[in-house]
Amino acid sequence: MSEPGRDWDRREIITRIGQLGAATAATGALGLWLRGRSRKPEDAETALVHGGHLVADDPAFPHLVIVQGEDPRMLVRRAVEEIGGIRRFISRGDVVVVKPNMSWDRTPEQAANTNPDLVAEVVRLCLEAGPARVIVTDISTHEPRRVYQRSGIAAAASAAGAVVLFPEDRKFKEVDLKGEILTTWPVFEPFLSADKVINVPIAKQHSLTGATLGMKNWYGILGGQRHRLHQRIHESLADLAGFMRPTLTIMDAYRILARNGPTGGDLADVELKKTLIAGTDPVAVDAYTARAFWNIAPERMTYLRMAKSRGLGEIDLEKVPTRVIAA
Numbered sequence: 001m002s003e004p005g006r007d008w009d010r011r012e013i014i015t016r017i018g019q020l021g022a023a024t025a026a027t028g029a030l031g032l033w034l035r036g037r038s039r040k041p042e043d044a045e046t047a048l049v050h051g052g053h054l055v056a057d058d059p060a061f062p063h064l065v066i067v068q069g070e071d072p073r074m075l076v077r078r079a080v081e082e083i084g085g086i087r088r089f090i091s092r093g094d095v096v097v098v099k100p101n102m103s104w105d106r107t108p109e110q111a112a113n114t115n116p117d118l119v120a121e122v123v124r125l126c127l128e129a130g131p132a133r134v135i136v137t138d139i140s141t142h143e144p145r146r147v148y149q150r151s152g153i154a155a156a157a158s159a160a161g162a163v164v165l166f167p168e169d170r171k172f173k174e175v176d177l178k179g180e181i182l183t184t185w186p187v188f189e190p191f192l193s194a195d196k197v198i199n200v201p202i203a204k205q206h207s208l209t210g211a212t213l214g215m216k217n218w219y220g221i222l223g224g225q226r227h228r229l230h231q232r233i234h235e236s237l238a239d240l241a242g243f244m245r246p247t248l249t250i251m252d253a254y255r256i257l258a259r260n261g262p263t264g265g266d267l268a269d270v271e272l273k274k275t276l277i278a279g280t281d282p283v284a285v286d287a288y289t290a291r292a293f294w295n296i297a298p299e300r301m302t303y304l305r306m307a308k309s310r311g312l313g314e315i316d317l318e319k320v321p322t323r324v325i326a327a
Helices: 010-020 027-036 072-082 116-128 144-150 153-160 215-221 226-243 282-294 302-309
Strands: 064-068 095-100 133-137 163-165 172-176 184-188 196-200 202-206 210-212 248-257 270-279 322-326
Touching (some): 064 072, 064 282, 072 270, 095 116, 116 133, 116 153, 116 196, 116 248, 133 153, 144 153, 153 163, 196 215, 202 282, 215 226, 215 302, 226 302, 270 282, 282 302
Parallel strands (some): 064 322, 095 133, 133 163, 196 248, 202 248
Antiparallel strands (some): 064 270, 172 184, 202 210, 248 270
């Protein structure tokens, strides 16, 4: 999931928070600071996202599919087939944004970013449904062009037919996220104008939440001082989950960063699991992944409990229609 890092418009942000003083570093003051940023955004931006990326539930298909096998590309195809096929999610003429974790200056083997073969296969599948275009983008923590190149994602996605977008200051819009903690915040425009959004995170350990998964990947739609959100991380994750309701979540657990996430760097921290989890319930996807690979009970994860209480998904996996298969 994209981690908070380098500001995209540092001078603007410093100007806005400069009068708040040192007390804004405290947890209690953070909420006041966030709410204090709530000037009214431009008219059109507030209604563009909420709920617009969802597809209707279909009792013929599970909400969660877990596939294991050798080839990450085949894992993608089998999982999407089992959950209803790509045309259940993508329609002709759609603008689709695929959101990998493309945050760190790491190679694919270090498992800090989403597997590039997996991302490329998601792009190919989407294109089979006849969309207007498929965009692959993320707001990197490390220097974006180096991250895009070294992760292997930019080359793989471009070769598969995607438009690869780098973040630019002028393409951020101030948006009312309507959260309890997150109110007005700069959001990268492609996520606002897309017809469908597919979240493609990678499973990694995280010291603050236990694991950094699909909901944490939404940090990568934001500009501004994202590192401040760690002081109220559970609330901010639940707010983001309420704002970004993905068409589909495809969790990369082919290689996981079992320890020292989210940045990684040491191959000794990487474990080969050869697994992919796809779901229409993003809360259930995170809940399953945390339990399967870190043995964390979903009810122990504060942000997951918050998301469930807001009606954003299910953490009781016994209640989630699930299919497990070997590809």
